[in-house]
Amino acid sequence: MTDNQNSDLAREFLGSPASASVLGALVPREYGGLDLSHADYGEINRVVAEQSPSRQSLLTVHGMVCRTVARWGSLPLRQEYLPRLADGGMLGAFALSEDVAGSDVRRITTTAREVPGGWVLDGRKRWITFGQEAGVFLVFARAPKHDLALLVRRDNPGAYLQPAPRTSGFGDARLAELVLRDCRVDADQLLGRPGAALTHIVSDALTLGRLCVAFGAWGLAGAALSAALQRSIERHQFDGPLHRLQLVRGMLADAAVAVDSAELLCRQAALALDGRDEWALGRILTAKLAASRAATTAAAVAAQLHGAAGLVEGCAVDRYVRDARVYEVIEGNTQLLQDLIADQALARHRDRAARASAPSALILTGGHHAT
Ligand SMILES: Cc1cc2nc3c(=O)[nH]c(=O)nc-3n(C[C@H](O)[C@H](O)[C@H](O)COP(=O)(O)OP(=O)(O)OC[C@H]3O[C@@H](n4cnc5c(N)ncnc54)[C@H](O)[C@@H]3O)c2cc1C
Missing domain, CATH: 1.20.140.10 (Butyryl-CoA Dehydrogenase, subunit A, domain 3)
Incomplete structure (x- = not known):
């Protein structure tokens, strides 16, 4: 999906052209965001959920990705992703849950094997809100010594998306599964330090x-x-x-x-x-x-x-x-x-x-x- 298609989807989904800007609500102004308070962002979530909790769930996960990149990303990562996340050109998704890792996130089994210049990921992430549309995924994986948080692009070789079963509630949340098979991710896509x-x-x-x-x-x-x-x-x-x-x-x-x-x-x-x-x-x-x-x-x-x-x-x-x-x-x-x-x-x-x-x-x- 291109940046423009993502923007269109965000506008259509959130109701009006102006409302796509709420996708950048938590992004610092220097990266094109609105830098709103949590009280204001909460209010936006409430108003959107009155009409559609599925739409509100986009604000949750996209906000979580924006927040994580802004707080834990290197300067080049922030410069690369935040402006596009802020204007809805790219949607962010949160890929933590797996078959065996639900409430207990310590059970994740997605592996990260270190190779020169990066990591190779293998695993399967489930129940990813707006995964069908997202351009970038915040993926959690386990390396032999550490756990890692990495950004994986939709077009990353070795990353395959499949629609997930439609749930009875949040039926429009466009859930997806992300299969990672020999998925090579560059070292500079790491968020925070290994182990955090x-x-x-x-x-x-x-x-x-x-x-x-x-x-x-x-x-x-x-x-x-x-x-x-x-x-x-x-x-x-x-x-x-x-x-x-x-x-x-x-x-x-x-x-x-x-x-x-x-x-x-x-x-x-x-x-x-x-x-x-x-x-x-x-x-x-x-x-x-x-x-x-x-x-x-x-x-x-x-x-x-x-x-x-x-x-x-x-x-x-x-x-x-x-x-x-x-x-x-x-x-x-x-x-x-x-x-x-x-x-x-x-x-x-x-x-x-x-x-x-x-x-x-x-x-x-x-x-x-x-x-
Ligand atoms: C619509 C939808 C969207 C989602 N979007 C995402 C997403 O974007 N990214 C992502 O990573 N995941 C997502 N998920 C997955 C979601 O995070 C998990 O469903 C959640 O973490 C619970 O895990 P589980 O379903 O495996 O339930 P389990 O962990 O198997 O828990 C089942 C039940 O066991 C009980 N239980 C569990 N733990 C405890 C405890 N400590 N004490 C007492 N009782 C307990 C509770 O009654 C609980 O409901 C989504 C799920 C849904 C339904």
Whole structure:
């Protein structure tokens, strides 16, 4: 796919010519990007996801690639890729998952064999969002001594793309599989240093990905809540609108509380990341968990209130239910996030406890000094 075709696709997919520029939202201005805050990028993700979580998923993975190249790429790599990623001339895709490596990314089996001037990759990457269209793939592989993160071009000899099965949610995310067979990649396509890929680079990219997904899930949750409320007003059964039935009101209230909570937690997480808050990571995990659950709750309520009409294949509320399920799987499934959030909660608790004991120590020291 040429740069122009990629630009056209980005414009068509994101809705208007101007909106393709959001693909450069996280790219520094010196490379033609908008250099937006995380709060602003989150808001864009939310608005796009209200209409289409599939489209929003392009913003997630493309943003993750932009972020990784900007933070971990050498100057020549940044100069080569960032202007094209910023204007949508090239779409970026994130190629981490494999058959045996899902939530546990340490299990990746794609190998990187060092040869003079570069590496030779062999393996198969699965579930790559927008892989069918992307021009460059951020690939994670394992060399004998280290793990590596490399950029692999779509036209790289030895890189073969195959469409992946269409998933029931995110059905327009154009998933692909990337087969790497004797795929030679030049040494200068390396991001960061060998050994940093599965520790620093993946976590950095996933932090952004989880924030995008949190905002996207909040957007979907909001759309589902609107559909539920509208239906409860328009549909009359038992001598009045559905919203007068007490059990329906309980469902609406649960969905509304979930959406409001998602909003507050998403905003808090984005501000924490923008402000380099030491607990930003925990706040992002919390926002992702709460927002994806809010999407599930609100979508289920909307679908239930639509009765039989909500079961018609392809109708909006049926799609909400299927898309919400994806948000609870990608960028850290709900159970994995619970585990990570528990770690964060324990760390904060210990920190608070340590701080609480610190002043008394100071007072004691101060008292001693004064005398
Ligand atoms: C639409 C879509 C788009 C995707 N796009 C990309 C992409 O662009 N790039 C990419 O690399 N991958 C992508 N993926 C893959 C996605 O990242 C994985 O699906 C995700 O990491 C989960 O892995 P898995 O599906 O193998 O589930 P598994 O890891 O097998 O987990 C299955 C279930 O086991 C439970 N579980 C797992 N771990 C734990 C734990 N630690 N504690 C408790 N329970 C646990 C959870 O209930 C979980 O849902 C995409 C997937 C989908 C559906």
